[in-house]
Amino acid sequence: MSNPLGIGVVGAGAIATRLMAHLRLPDTAGKVKLAAVCDPVPGRAEAAAARYGAAAGYESYEELLRDPSVDIVTICSPIGLHYEQGVMAIEAGKHVHFNKTMTTTTADADDLIRRAAAANVRLVASPGMMINQASRRKRKLYLEGALGQLAWAITGTTMGDGAYHLNEDVRTGSDVLSNVNPGWYFRKPGGGPIYDATVYPLHELTGILGPAKRVTALSGIGIPEHWFGQERIETEMDDSTILLLDFGQAVHAVVYSTIAGAATEWAPSIYGTKGALVGSKFGDEPLKLEDDRLPHVSGEHAELREAHVYEDIMQLVRWVREDIPSVANAEHARHVIEIIESGYRAAETGITQELRTTFEPLALSEL
Structure with a gap:
């Protein structure tokens, strides 16, 4: 083409x-x-x-x-x-x-x-987390057995207070491109910090460990209202949620989405009997390197915001033009969506939910 x-x-x-x-x-x-x-x-x-x-x-x-x-x-x-x-x-x-x-x-x-x-x-x-070189290095270490027997993991975000979306530069101006109302973020369906932010660490966690098998959760609303200028916005979607994932073989992961905390990088920490992936390090070894670049992100692209999303778009462009599928695929996205949807259901009912979807994580030969 x-x-x-x-x-x-x-x-x-x-x-x-x-x-x-x-x-x-x-x-x-x-x-x-x-x-x-x-x-x-x-x-x-x-x-x-x-x-x-x-x-x-x-x-x-x-x-x-x-x-x-x-x-x-x-x-x-x-x-x-x-x-x-x-x-x-x-x-x-x-x-x-x-x-x-x-x-x-x-x-x-x-x-x-x-x-x-x-x-x-x-x-x-999006998000195509497993395009990142650091994420691929983590998956490779896991598959090679560098962590030993897996024990548990933790990851999450602290975007639940909504402050980021209320104060973005496209919200605080007076013209039509800078007064964009963020009300959707607080409403059903599709609002809330899990669909918007915790989807990132969920994609990376499952990209490294593979599909989860079960989920249970606790969830609720911590901040019942927000203000955008003079407009009151009622919080409909839960802003504080703790998911507990079961990956089988007694491997469990905590995934949080809260209104406050000290989350860094949004990268999971994964612990095993021989070693641990903590954020973007394996012991003292950094896994996120200074010269890492996404395949289509160079020059001015690297200086602009949302370069990772631009990369996901270019993955689609390459697929259409060259017939090379992307790891940012709909099947992985569907599995993460099921975790989120089932997590809310588990929190509402008090019943642990079995997950039915799956996807093919990267094989060692692809890394």
Whole structure:
């Protein structure tokens, strides 16, 4: 394939504008072009198109899908909309990159995977944690037996207070590109820190250890309301959750998502009888090296925010152009979604949930 693929950006909020900053750089020109952006807020898509050099700005998603220059969509809308918008993209014959999280339910993820296979459409789902060289080194050490017999693991995030989303630079201005309302983050479905943030360490933990088998949890709301300017936002989604995962053979992992704490790196700590992966170190050995680079992230890309998400998009571009699948695949995303969905169910019912989904983690020969 010689012609650049046209990318349609769905939504013009925080993640979308950061991605468009990557997609307009000249080194992408031979592979992709920023074909269109859409957003339902009047004037926002047009303003984003003008700022980032998109060929078209639309108020409706349907208009973007009808644009023949759009080959791929990156869905940057609130997580609760991802399933419906994914179905529409597949039906329109567009390849899809989902920003995290791909869907809110396992059944919806099942349906997207089935529809995409039937339509010969490619799906890539962020976060592609196992593209990172440090994460791959951790998986390799585990498979080689460097940790000995596994014992337990812990990982998580402390984004539950919502302060990050309330104070982003796209929220605190007065024009249409800098007054984006973050209310979705606190509402059902798809809001809350697990779908938005803890999805990262969940992807890395399962990418290293493989699929989990069971989950139980405790969960609740610690901060019942937030304010965005003069607007009161009621917290609907739990902001404080502790998951306990069972990987079999008496290997358990704590995964937390809370309103406060001292989490660093979002990287799991995994303990065994011979050694431990603590954050991005194996003993005194650093696993995250200064010259590590994602495959498509170089030059100016490395200085911009959300470079890892840009990489996930370029993984999809490579798949479509060169028929090389990505490890940021929908099956791994579905398994993480089932952990999250089942965790909430376990917290509500008090019953440990059996997990039915699986995926193929990286083999030693791939590392």
